[in-house]
Amino acid sequence: DDGVPEACEEHYSPLGPSDDVPSAPVSVAVALADKIDTLVWFWAIDEKPTGSKDPYALRRAALGILRLIHTNCVRISLQQLVEKHLWHVLSGLDGNYCSIVALTPVRLATDDDGEGWEGTEVRDYRHIRSPESLSDISLETHESGFVVLEQDLRGFDGFEANEFFERILLEFSQVDGLSDNLLSFFHDRLKVFLRDKGIRHDIIDACIAMPGNDDLTLLVKRAEALAATLATDDGENLLQGFKRANNILTQAEEKDGVEYSYGADVKFAEADAEKALFAALDAADAKIAPAMEAEDFSTAMTAMAALRGPIDAFFTDVQVNADSEILRRNRLNLLSRIRNICLGVADLTKIEG
Numbered sequence: 001d002d003g004v005p006e007a008c009e010e011h012y013s014p015l016g017p018s019d020d021v022p023s024a025p026v027s028v029a030v031a032l033a034d035k036i037d038t039l040v041w042f043w044a045i046d047e048k049p050t051g052s053k054d055p056y057a058l059r060r061a062a063l064g065i066l067r068l069i070h071t072n073c074v075r076i077s078l079q080q081l082v083e084k085h086l087w088h089v090l091s092g093l094d095g096n097y098c099s100i101v102a103l104t105p106v107r108l109a110t111d112d113d114g115e116g117w118e119g120t121e122v123r124d125y126r127h128i129r130s131p132e133s134l135s136d137i138s139l140e141t142h143e144s145g146f147v148v149l150e151q152d153l154r155g156f157d158g159f160e161a162n163e164f165f166e167r168i169l170l171e172f173s174q175v176d177g178l179s180d181n182l183l184s185f186f187h188d189r190l191k192v193f194l195r196d197k198g199i200r201h202d203i204i205d206a207c208i209a210m211p212g213n214d215d216l217t218l219l220v221k222r223a224e225a226l227a228a229t230l231a232t233d234d235g236e237n238l239l240q241g242f243k244r245a246n247n248i249l250t251q252a253e254e255k256d257g258v259e260y261s262y263g264a265d266v267k268f269a270e271a272d273a274e275k276a277l278f279a280a281l282d283a284a285d286a287k288i289a290p291a292m293e294a295e296d297f298s299t300a301m302t303a304m305a306a307l308r309g310p311i312d313a314f315f316t317d318v319q320v321n322a323d324s325e326i327l328r329r330n331r332l333n334l335l336s337r338i339r340n341i342c343l344g345v346a347d348l349t350k351i352e353g
Contacts, residue, residue, distance in 0.1 A: 003027065014064050021071040028072050035061040035068075040082055043182050044089045062189040069216045070193075078186060079214035083179045183214055190216065199227045202352045209347035218295060225297035226346050234305040239351055241311035242342045245335040246349065248320055252332050261340070264333035268326060273310070273317040274334070280310035281337050288341060297345070304345050311338060 003026035010022040011030055022028050038061050042048065049058050068074065187208050191201045207213070207222040229235035253259055266278045284303050291300035320331045342348050 007031075014067055016060065017063065017067075021067050023072060028068055028074065032065060032068050032074070035065050036081065036085065039065075039182060039185075040085045040089055043178050044086060048181075048185070059189060062186055063193065066186070066190055066193050066216060070220055073217050075215060075217055077214050078216060079179050079183050082182055083175055086175045086178055186216070187213070190219070194220065194223060199223050200352075202350055203227050203230065206346045206348060206350040209350055221295065222297045222346065225301050228298070229301040229305050230351070232305060234308040235301070237312065238305050238308040238342075239348060241308060241315065242338065242348050244315060245311070245338045249332060249335045249339060252321075260329065260332040260336045262333060264330050264337060268330040270327065271318050273313040274331070277310045277314045277334065280307055281334075281341060284341055288345065292344065300345050304342060307338070307341070 003024050006022075006024050007026040007030045010024075010027040011034060013019055013027075013031055014021050022031055038056075039058060042056060042058055047056065054060075069076070069078075187204075191204050194204055195201065203226050204219075204223050207219055207226060210222065212218050230239060249260060264278070266275065269275045269278055284307055287303035288300045291297070291303065314334075318331065320328065320335065322328045322331065
């Protein structure tokens with residue numbers, strides 16, 4: 001009754017698009033582990049699908065992962081999981097690779113001042129066990145949120161230590177490159193998966209551009225909410241208002257050589273539509289920020305879509321490029337608020353049409 005017999009039976013499920021998806025926790029864990037392990041190993045030896053050729057059924061394995069995650073609402077950082085496994089895989093392929101484990105950014109430094117290594121960021125890992133002569137290297141978390149190398153390296157030859165650090169940075173670069181490429185592969189499979197559910201590829205792109213895009217459950221939830229919003233009149237018209245605001249703002253920033261993001265002030269507002277837009281943006285902000293924090297994308301996007309009316313009225317009644325430079329700058333900063341609020345929900349620049 002511990003779920004192990006079922007996990008043995010469902011180890012390779014789902015085998016195809018119509019196959020049942022396991023739901024028991026042990027079965028889901030084993031099926032995910034098997035498929036992720038398969039993909040990571042093939043990426044590590046540079047055997048990826050090309051064109052229509054996929055002799056090792058890696059696209060099917062990726063689709064299986066997507067279905068397992070989507071059906072069971074699994075919440076994991078896929079990229080973090082892939083990166084950690086890549087280190088183990090690469091260690092098996094080449095004994096010179098380091099074993100890396102943990103979940104915090106790392107900054108390597110050879111002394112207290114960090115001379116020579118200050119600012120070198122290596123993400124997502126806490127402990128580094130060095131190969132051969134550099135035994136164990138301990139890392140300590142600092143208030144900055146980074147971890148700085150505290151090992152006293154004076155007993156080691158300087159060239160040997162530097163060579164070791166350079167190899168770590170090279171290997172982090174390789175792991176990052178492989179994990180980014182594999183995540184893009186998952187995103188491509190996700191577009192096919194969601195297209196069958198009626199969600200356009202540009203909507204998925206708008207969501208992939210946001211933070212947390214390796215949490216596929218979160219990504220699908222955001223894409224579904226955005227698709228539902230853009231299917232309404234308010235959502236479609238808001239998109240046009242956003243694009244108009246973004247175009248005017250982008251052209252002005254290129255022309256003036258400055259970024260209009262320093263905050264508009266309602267005391268410079270003259271027209272009623274202008275004042276109404278200030279109030280609407282304040283109200284939308286108050287709803288969107290907590291909704292996004294709670295991952296309630298439907299509420300956030302409904303609040304965003306409610307801006308459609310005030311934005312339309314603003315463009316109808318107000319001349320952005322006013323003769324007064326003070327009014328012009330303030331109105332451009334107001335457009336920046338529209339852009340920032342919308343881009344905080346999804347990257348609407350990716351939406352076509």
